[in-house]
Amino acid sequence: MSSIGTGYDLSVTTFSPDGRVFQIEYAAKAVDNSGTVIGIKCKDGIVLGVEKLITSKMMLPGSNRRIHSVHRHSGMAVAGLAADGRQIVARAKSEATSYESTYGEAIPVKELAQRVASYVHLCTLYWWLRPFGCGVILGGYDRDGPQLYMVEPSGISYRYFGAAIGKGKQAAKTEVEKLKLSEMTCREGIIEVAKIIYKVHDEAKDKAFELEMSWVCEESKRQHEKVPEVLLEEAKVAARLALEEMDAD
Amino acid sequence: MDQKPFSQGLLSSEADSQRTLYPYVTGTSVVALKYKDGILMAADMGGSYGSTLRYKSVERMKSIGKHSLLGASGELSDFQEILRYLDELILYDNMWDDGNSLGPKEVHSYLTRVMYNRRNKFNPLWSSLVLGGVKNGEKYLGMVSMIGVHFEDNHVATGFGNHLARPILREEWHENLSFEDGVKLLEKCMRVLLYRDRSAVNKLQIAKITEEGVTVSQPYSLKTFWGFSAFSNPTVGAEGSW
Numbered sequence: 001m002s003s004i005g006t007g008y009d010l011s012v013t014t015f016s017p018d019g020r021v022f023q024i025e026y027a028a029k030a031v032d033n034s035g036t037v038i039g040i041k042c043k044d045g046i047v048l049g050v051e052k053l054i055t056s057k058m059m060l061p062g063s064n065r066r067i068h069s070v071h072r073h074s075g076m077a078v079a080g081l082a083a084d085g086r087q088i089v090a091r092a093k094s095e096a097t098s099y100e101s102t103y104g105e106a107i108p109v110k111e112l113a114q115r116v117a118s119y120v121h122l123c124t125l126y127w128w129l130r131p132f133g134c135g136v137i138l139g140g141y142d143r144d145g146p147q148l149y150m151v152e153p154s155g156i157s158y159r160y161f162g163a164a165i166g167k168g169k170q171a172a173k174t175e176v177e178k179l180k181l182s183e184m185t186c187r188e189g190i191i192e193v194a195k196i197i198y199k200v201h202d203e204a205k206d207k208a209f210e211l212e213m214s215w216v217c218e219e220s221k222r223q224h225e226k227v228p229e230v231l232l233e234e235a236k237v238a239a240r241l242a243l244e245e246m247d248a249d
Numbered sequence: 250m251d252q253k254p255f256s257q258g259l260l261s262s263e264a265d266s267q268r269t270l271y272p273y274v275t276g277t278s279v280v281a282l283k284y285k286d287g288i289l290m291a292a293d294m295g296g297s298y299g300s301t302l303r304y305k306s307v308e309r310m311k312s313i314g315k316h317s318l319l320g321a322s323g324e325l326s327d328f329q330e331i332l333r334y335l336d337e338l339i340l341y342d343n344m345w346d347d348g349n350s351l352g353p354k355e356v357h358s359y360l361t362r363v364m365y366n367r368r369n370k371f372n373p374l375w376s377s378l379v380l381g382g383v384k385n386g387e388k389y390l391g392m393v394s395m396i397g398v399h400f401e402d403n404h405v406a407t408g409f410g411n412h413l414a415r416p417i418l419r420e421e422w423h424e425n426l427s428f429e430d431g432v433k434l435l436e437k438c439m440r441v442l443l444y445r446d447r448s449a450v451n452k453l454q455i456a457k458i459t460e461e462g463v464t465v466s467q468p469y470s471l472k473t474f475w476g477f478s479a480f481s482n483p484t485v486g487a488e489g490s491w
Contacts, residue, residue, distance in 0.1 A: 065346075070344070071340070093341075093344065097337060
């Protein structure tokens with residue numbers, strides 16, 4: 001699996017003989033080492049969920065937010081190097097406000113995804129900049145309804161029904177594919193996302209984690225916000241139950 | 250400031266045309282007072298273009314975030330610009346999503362800084378602002394002028410309201426006014442302004458802000474009385490005049 005690009009991996013401005021830019025692939029590895037991040041597009045909105053791995057018992061719950069609002073109608077969940085993620089979020093916020101200043105309406109999610117992707121790609125073009133070590137799942141609700149995009153460290157951005165990045169992304173993607181997203185509301189989606197995150201969490205390798213979730217949907221009046229405490233607790237309970245049932249088999 | 254080059258002569262330099270020199274479309278007084286449950290604010294819906302009462306449906310009071318209400322008189326485009334700044338301020342505040350939100354005191358302080366700093370650059374936002382709100386049970390009512398003078402009080406007014414409405418308020422305002430009494434008092438002030446301020450129009454809104462939120466009334470007019478005997482035969486005692 002690992003192909004050491006001896007000599008061709010020292011700079012992001014060098015291609016290898018087989019046409020790969022190794023620095024970008026290494027950046028993607030940083031994303032793969034972080035906690036799982038999932039995004040799904042339901043009938044009436046988007047749900048984002050993050051498996052926040054807790055590195056120290058002394059961390060306050062609710063700190064180290066991984067999901068950020070980028071504008072009233074959209075939010076971003078970050079996987080990978082947290083500091084790099086903050087930079088991307090700051091840039092996205094600034095793009096969103098400048099679009100609204102100029103055009104008088106909220107930035108369409110597609111446009112926002114393109115701008116974020118361009119920015120991430122920019123940092124793969126110069127030898128004096130390193131690529132971002134984080135992937136981002138961007139969800140928003142605009143005139144064309146709810147939309148979900150994923151931006152990778154290479155600057156690629158695609159639109160998805162369901163996306164996952166981080167440690168458990170393979171397992172998470174399989175689970176998400178099983179869901180009937182077009183018939184699900186966000187309320188149901190929250191429970192499903194919680195279940196998937198609890199399921200793909202590796203008890204052996206990582207001890208504790210905190211579940212962080214947000215949504216943009218009709219119920220939240222098309223504003224991006226943290227999932228309300230009550231619903232979050234319900235989801236956690238349902239997820240733990242589902243896990244116990246699985247373990248019981 | 251920049252020295253005018255000799256070649257410019259009688260033409261004003263480019264630098265001047267980028268500063269506010271005088272207001273164009275203006276709103277007249279805003280009057281506000283604290284009452285039992287919060288703040289009541291009244292403003293008419295007129296936008297004057299010099300001496301012409303050009304625009305008659307201008308909303309000069311807007312809610313800011315969850316806890317504040319802003320009313321403005323003076324240049325209306327500057328009011329719109331201030332609303333843009335505040336919109337961005339509230340947006341960034343909301344994006345923290347941490348359970349906190351900017352209250353009227355904070356917004357008032359922000360506005361003071363903006364107005365004062367613009368005044369220092371000799372490029373003021375030509376508006377007088379009234380900022381009222383309620384947060385965590387505490388009522389707040391303050392004013393910022395175009396040069397950055399700011400203060401808090403139980404009742405405030407801008408423009409002509411300072412001269413005509415505030416004396417009435419000083420006499421008749423008291424703590425814990427009921428909603429009905431507050432509205433009556435404001436209407437009394439607005440009626441005087443309607444009679445005496447030439448840029449007032451008879452179409453006003455009254456806004457109230459309480460812990461629950463902001464309500465802006467539908468526009469309505471005040472009843473006026475012009476049936477004074479002196480008006481019915483005005484030329485008595487001065488034949489030939491009109």
